[in-house]
Amino acid sequence: MSNLLWKALVVSPAVLGATLLVSATAIAAPSTTKEVSTTEAPAVTEFGLSSEVLAQATPAANDAKVIDQVNRYSEEGKENTSLSQVTSVSQFSDVQPTDWAFQALQSLVERYGCIAGYPNGTYRGNRALTRYEFAAGLNACLDRVNELIATATADLVTKQDLATLQRLQEEFSAELATLRGRVDSLEARTAELEANQFSTTTKLVGEAIFAVTDVFGDNTGDVNNTVFQDRVRLGLQTSFTGRDLLTTRLAAGNATPFDIRDTNDVTLPSAEGTQTFQIGSTGNNSVEIDRLTYEAPIGPAQVYLAAAGGRHSHYAAVNNPYFFDKTDGGNGALSAFSAESPIYRIGGGAGIALNIPFGQGGGILRPSSATIGYLANEADSPGAGEGVFNGNYAALGQLNFSLGDRIGLAATYVHAYNGEGSALYDSGLGLTNSAGAPVGVVGTQQANVLPNSASSNSYGLSAAFRPSEKLSVSGFVAYTDVIGSGAGDDFESWTYGAGVALADVGKRGNVLGVFAGAVPYSLNRTGFAGSGDVPYQIEGFYKYRVSDNVSITPGVIYLTSPNQNSDNDDAIIGTLRTTFTF
Structure with missing residues (x-):
């Protein structure tokens, strides 16, 4: 599995960008895996992430912990937490040309518009990454690719990237299914609360x-x-x-x-x-x-x-x-x-x-x-x-x-x-x-x-x-x-x-x-x-x-x-x- 992932990360900037995208768009889930910063160079390989980082983890069963992490990530940058699409990587004040992921980010922005950041001009790529967060970022890029295909701009999506994304979908199918199930469950609960709540305060x-x-x-x-x-x-x-x-x-x-x-x-x-x-x-x-x-x-x-x-x-x-x-x-x-x-x-x-x-x-x-x-x-x-x-x-x-x-x-x-x-x-x-x-x-x-x-x-x-x-x-x-x-x-x-x-x-x-x-x-x-x-x-x-x-x-x-x-x-x-x- 790890060899496949290393090759995928080298071949496709879309996949690498998916891991970077996590810090701005991921829905976090509890994990027992080790974590790594996405804008600092990994300690194991030149291009890839450590196999320890992406080792299989067992998700926590307690939905309260899931909600707590969702809230914690959404509270980051509380002064202006809404996300917005960017058109140039230079818009991020905390991403420098010397960062190891700069070129991948630049490619993702220019080719797919698959990166979002905080309105205060930060990307916050130094946040810790887990396997489930990687899957969430991957899912976000898949949605963007599907949107490009649906709007007749599929010529922007290369066959090479599609093949890589397909392999990653298969590799992370369990995590993607888990995340989507949790998101659906949380959305259903939220909808029920909003429909029946007396007041938020x-x-x-x-x-x-x-x-x-x-x-x-x-x-x-x-x-x-x-x-x-x-x-x-x-x-x-x-x-x-x-x-x-x-x-x-x-x-x-x-x-x-x-x-x-x-x-x-x-x-x-x-x-x-x-x-x-x-x-x-x-x-x-x-x-x-x-x-x-x-x-x-x-x-x-x-x-x-x-x-x-x-x-x-x-x-x-x-x-x-x-x-x-x-x-x-x-x-x-x-x-x-x-x-x-x-x-x-x-x-x-x-x-x-x-x-x-x-x-x-x-x-x-x-x-x-x-x-x-x-x-x-x-x-x-x-x-x-x-x-x-x-x-x-x-x-x-x-x-x-x-x-x-x-x-x-x-x-x-x-x-x-x-x-x-x-x-x-x-x-x-x-x-x-x-x-x-x-x-x-x-x-x-x-x-x-x-x-x-x-x-x-x-x-x-x-x-x-x-x-x-x-x-x-x-x-x-x-x-x-x-x-x-x-x-x-x-x-x-x-x-x-x-x-x-x-x-x-x-x-x-x-x-x-x-x-x-x-x-x-x-x-x-x-x-x-x-x-x-x-x-x-x-x-x-x-x-x-x-x-x-x-x-x-x-x-x-x-x-x-x-x-x-x-x-x-x-x-x-x-x-x-x-x-x-x-």
Whole structure:
């Protein structure tokens, strides 16, 4: 075989040019052969290539590698990668008359026009050559010869060249067939993707939650019924650079929290027992944009911009593995309290945040980071006492530390301002109950209701410990000092909790979790009766992974001392949540 190829290369400049043409027109395929430069003299013979170079190789079976090499070659000279025909070899700035292949190139250009180069005036003939690339170049020249024959210019093609090309076709028939098959396959896949793709920069993701839920416990149980609720989110995730992310999310739902009653059968404006899929629900399945954010790196820092629906937990480390599902999704804990520390529920809306790494880390202490953010939930309104800086806002600062590979720590501070008639832990949603009283998404009314404008300072600690790959222990504690503008409006609130999660229980992807603690409460607050008891919540759930896209989560939420009053009957919420993701 090698003798035939040497003679062919000597006899026909068309064949030699085919090898040179590869660097500009070849579709690369993986090969285990050695490689050689096409514009530098070969080390073995005066005219030919080493037999080692053209030794038979086994092509890689992985199409992903083929695509990767195709992309890599197409990225060469990214500033102007399209190829164009040349009419003279002197047009190539990187081909000199002293190059060993100069005459062959010149002959190919003048006789067949079988050479293409980059518009920036380069030929790039010093790129490595494999047997499959040789075959690809040969195929390109065959196409050019066929074109000349079809256009009645066959007199330009000599019988000698045709005979040589025919022999090479036979010699490289396997490689040519392989390349053509791969090209056809890639073209078919590309055509299918182009025909069905949503966008070249945007991915559509979605989540649908079906939940059957009920509450039990004397007065509370009597006034509530078993309900079947839903929430659907469709998100458009767009990346312009591969490192940034623009999130546009549409949401609709009909889920509302249960009506918690006291011993006198009076509705409590409380957020106790609120479940994640009930947060931000429109209540009637009407569609709204509930998140519009953009995240991108700037130097070492990560920037977060929110135009609508911003949350502190979008950009700050929550340290609650398995219980937390970003933005109250349907794959973590059932309740808002168990999902994340309530300190992240103070404020929300539009704003900006930065996550800045610092420290080199050494020994057990790993590199750390600082997080700062500002969110305002009335940023879109130009009215008096509203806007970015004069309306409700919350500014967060957090230090994040990692100890080894298994411990995460965070210290959090939030300074907030809330106007009259609002709730403290409302995630910037401005929620009210059926009677028009402000309610949060977590905590009692004593810890939430702000009848007059008030500022607050909150301090929190959170930690997560993973002693093994399938066991996680996490917890938090937070304290808030509220300074109100009205008489008796000053108060303090506390919240704390801890949980244990076991992963892969019964099946890979399943999670068994138990979380318990005190929801945000304020003892002995002026103007609120029966506020001397701590309201505890205990939740247990088991997420069963049916498939990669479907999970079923049965769980129970147990509430003690609703409205911070042990005389009120305890409430038990039972839920069967099914989550579909796509």
